[in-house]
Amino acid sequence: MKAFSAANGPRLFLDESSVLDIGGCFIGDVDLSPGRAIPDDGDPRIDHSLEGFLFTCGPDHIRHPEAVEGSADGRKYPLHGSFSSHPAEILFWDAQGTDAECRARVPVTLATGETALLERHWRIDGATGEVSLSDKVTNTGSKPFPPVHMYHMNVGAWLFDDNVRLTGRMLEGGGFPWTFGKDPGGVFCVPAGQEGEHWAEIALGPIAAIGGLTLKVKFPTDTLPYLQMWRNQKAPAHVLGIEPVSHRAASRYELTEKGELGSLKPGESVEYGLRFCFV
Structure with a gap:
């Protein structure tokens, strides 16, 4: 992990071993990442990634494993796709001045054996403390694939008291307590954007x-038009996740049948991103 911070804002630890996702996220001496207070879905890649404050799903699959289309050997897309565990090659790093910035490239092998490239740009504004992430995914393989993407921003929920709420225009009633749904937790996914809005915003606190x-x-609603939320308080898990995502919660088959998956041809790219701050 490499420490990454600016004059203001959180102190992040970026994971070179797994697409330069965020491991620790510190405000003062408090780490907001869930650590080992997570569920175990049986995939060691995701077990490692889920410990951190932010990890990235895709570019070939999101959510739980499903069969690879047309595969005769029963292969499945792995849990949350192929990104996790691919090492990052850092191209630029400057975290010495008021601001902080880094760029990296991550060659990725997909579940089909084809390839993609993630170009990643992190920045922290030293004046406002806002963290911004810009991602570009390019199909470097020989065949088209449906691009999908999700950011998992995971927070250790033992840090919360009864006053913590979720607030956002996409939420029912504009917001509610962080203990939504039935115990010990659950998942929901809603359209993130309002008509005429290009960015969606959600707050936790x-x-x-x-x-x-x-x-x-x-996060931008052109390529991340949905927000998925989940929480899990079934011991040893004690975590809440904020998850901007490219597609609604449905099977690959259903999304394909309804023409929602799309296609990224060889040489084509798609861009994603998000911003976050503590105020």
Whole structure:
């Protein structure tokens, strides 16, 4: 892990061993990442990634394993896709001044054996403390594939008290307590954007454990038009996830039948991103 911070904002630890995702996310001495308070889905790649504050699903699959189309040997897309565990090649790193910035490239082998390239750009604004992530995914293989993408932003929920709420225009009633759904937890997925809006925003807080700060997350709705939320308080898990995502919660078969998966041809690219800050 490489420490990454600016004059203001969180102190991040970026994971070179897995697509330069975020491991630890510190406000002062408090790490918001869930660590081992996570469910075990039987995939060691995801077990490692889920411990961190943010990991990336895709580019060939999101959510739980499903069969690879046309495969005669019963192959499946892995849990949350192929990104996790691919090492990052850092191209630029500057975290010495007021701001912080880095760029990396991550060659990825897909479940089909084809390839893609993730070009990743992290930046922290030293004046505002806002963290921004810009991603570009390019099909470097010989065949088209349906591009899918999800950011898992996971927070250790033992840090929350009864005053912590989720707030966003996409949520029913504009927001509700973080303990949504039935115990010990659940998942929902909703359209993220309002008509005419190009960015969606969701807030989580105030979090007394970090001085009453609120986590605000923004993401573009052109390529991430949905927001998935999940929480799990079934011991040893104690985690809440904020998940901007490219597609609604449905099987690959259903999304394909309804023409929602799309196709990324060899040489074509698609861009994703998000921003977050503590205010």
